[in-house]
Amino acid sequence: MxxxxxxxxxxxxxxxxxxxxxxxxxxxxxxxxxxxxxxxxxxxxxxxxxxxVPNMEWALVPVTKFMDMVDGFQSYAALYDQNQELRRELQQMKAWKEAAVQLEQQNAKLLAQNQVRLDPKLTSVSGVVLADAGSPFRQSVLLNVGSRDGIVDGWATMDGLGLVGRISGVGQTTARVILLTDASSRIPVVIQPSGQKAMLVGDNSHSPPVEFLEAPEQVRPGDRVISSGDGGVFPAGLLVGQVTLGTDQRLRVALAADYERLNFLRVLRSHPAEQITEAGRLIPPPIAPDTEAAETPAPAEAGDG
Incomplete structure (x- = not known):
């Protein structure tokens, strides 16, 4: 073997x-x-x-299929890269859209502020709302204007729609605004058209109640609420909101200010009214000419002894 x-x-x-x-x-x-x-x-x-060559077509089929697969893979890779590029561009477009929406909202707020009808004697300073840095007050915001801009404690603040609150605490470059919804807020208001005076009392809710009404039966939901100016807290005639009936059957105020989007606030430069510290002299009523002639004694004649 x-x-x-x-x-x-x-x-x-x-x-x-x-x-x-x-x-x-x-x-x-x-x-x-x-x-x-x-x-x-x-x-x-x-x-x-x-x-x-014509008789070798069967042998070229695998080569042809393989080349088609290579071309298809290259096309798929190109489509994948193009898809990723489109995704990146779409993401950038979304970012630009968000920026455009924010600018549109800010522009609408500024335009609304410019269209507010106020007393011509009242001037204002506009500021941007910053994040609340924390304070004993639960309903407050910070503005990027302060004492360097002439801001004074107690001045009223408004957005483009209505009254928001008052200045309570002023720094060099910032100021704190106590909102009308804060539990420490008390402002006198007038309800139109009845002319009823009341007090808007903050209770940390979006619709604070009105109290101390003289005739509640004359007030109806939908009535307009404005500041009364009593006590010199706020200028008179500032729009506050509308009367609404709460779930607790209390008369409340649906605030006109958009508290969900407080981006810009207008601080009103209000000047205190002139105080009268002393009494004036009494002015007597005017005397009629006939009465004055009757009361005047006639001159004595020369021949009278």
């Missing part, structure tokens, strides 16, 4: 060498044929191509 195997191996080795040599010779001939620049060889090459 070992001898037969050795014999078979000795037979295969020369045959392998012959086949390898023939393959190398065939490749060399094909190379030479493809490299020779001769009209006859050129015609021979064309004839071989015409004869062989």
């Amino acid at each position: 070992a001898r037969d195997r050795n014999t078979e191996a000795e037979f295969k080795r020369p045959l392998r060498r012959v086949l390898v040599s023939a393959l190398i010779f065939l490749l060399a001939v094909i190379f030479l044929i493809w490299r020779i620049d001769s009209p006859r060889v050129e015609r021979f090459r064309a004839a071989v191509i015409d004869r062989v």
Whole structure:
């Protein structure tokens, strides 16, 4: 058995060498044929191509499919990159949209403030609402205006719609505003058209109640509420809101100011009314001419003894 195997191996080795040599010779001939620049060889090459290539389509199918797959993968990669780029642009557009919405809201607030009808004697300073830094008051905000801008404690603040609160605490560059909803807020108001005077009392709710009404039966939901100016706390005639009936059956005020979007506030420069500290002189009524003539004594005659 070992001898037969050795014999078979000795037979295969020369045959392998012959086949390898023939393959190398065939490749060399094909190379030479493809490299020779001769009209006859050129015609021979064309004839071989015409004869062989059409019959080799079955062999080119895998290559064609593979190239299609490569092209498809490249197209998919390009689409994926384009999709990612569009996503980034969409994200940027969303950011720009949000910025545009905020600018639009700020512009609307400023326009609303410019359209508020106030006493021409009242001037104002507009400020931006900052985050509340914390204080004993639960319903307050900070403004970016202070004593350097001439802000004084007690001045009224409004947004573009109605009264918001009053200044309570002034720093160099900031000021604190106590809102009408704060539990420490008390302002005198007038309810129109009945003319009833009352007190708007903050209770840390969005709709503070009105108290100390003289005739509550004359007040109806929807009546207009304005500041009365009593006590010199606020200027008279500032819009506060409308009367509404609360769930507790109490008369409350739906505030005109938009407390959900306090971006800008207008601080009203109000000047205290002139105080009368001393009594004036009594002015007598005018005397009629006939009465004055009757009361005047006639002059004595020269002949009277």
